[in-house]
């Protein structure tokens with residue numbers, strides 16, 4: 050593992066993204082953390098808050114609205130120029146807007162905006178940063194999914210009632226995207242592309258669990274710092290430690306596979 054890694058977390062100005070940076074930085078203070086936020090000023094405020102909490106790692110901020118291609122491209126150019134590669138991409142930014150009404154226009158808007166932010170944007174951000182990940186010796190992509198993504202758990206009624214249908218479906222699709230990205234990466238042939246990490250990226254979907262954030266009106270059962278632990282484990286695990294292209298969660302003090 051490289052001594053100092055470059056880790057970028059989308060939507061890290063609050064909620065679980067904030068806690069992912071906090072928890073990972075406490076355990077790995079020699080790494081560089083890039084807070085990718087749609088408002089650079091809120092990212093700067095977040096850095097000040099993290100420092101107040103005792104984070105000593107190098108913290109940086111880049112403007113990135115995952116739904117805006119121009120900011121995805123400029124963020125990638127910023128990382129390329131300043132760091133020359135990316136070791137870990139955490140696709141954390143996500144939304145779950147309630148449809149304003151049952152009106153078809155509102156329903157369509159809710160589905161489209163949710164799918165855009167939670168699926169299409171993850172594909173866009175990941176494909177844009179992939180050339181920088183291929184320059185890392187140990188590249189990783191962690192897609193923040195949800196227990197609601199699990200068709201098995203939903204089908205046997207093992208989940209609380211669905212709050213936003215489009216959201217649950219989007220996270221199931223995100224899991225599917227994770228599998229597809231892993232298959233595409235594994236199919237890359239030696240010598241056909243550049244970088245030490247060519248064909249080596251490990252992709253995971255990660256379930257943080259039901260966390261107290263603005264997302265659910267702070268009704269979640271877990272502190273987001275505990276929800277971040279699955280990401281800490283995936284970041285810190287040696288290559289091959291956690292089955293790639295798979296769905297993971299950290300519960301009851303252990304890492305475990307989540308049924309699809």
Ligand SMILES: NC(=O)c1ccc[n+]([C@@H]2O[C@H](COP(=O)([O-])OP(=O)(O)OC[C@H]3O[C@@H](n4cnc5c(N)ncnc54)[C@H](OP(=O)(O)O)[C@@H]3O)[C@@H](O)[C@H]2O)c1
Nearest residue numbers: 060063064065087114115141142143195259260262263264
């Ligand atoms: N909370 C839970 O119980 C729970 C459970 C399972 C999975 N998750 C997942 O965990 C992730 C984080 O959720 P959270 O609970 O921390 O929610 P949150 O407190 O609402 O935070 C969401 C974060 O995403 C950012 N974001 C939203 N749209 C964005 C965009 N277009 N571009 C860039 N950033 C954007 C927000 O930035 P702004 O401040 O600019 O809005 C914010 O930083 C989501 O993917 C969610 O699906 C949450």
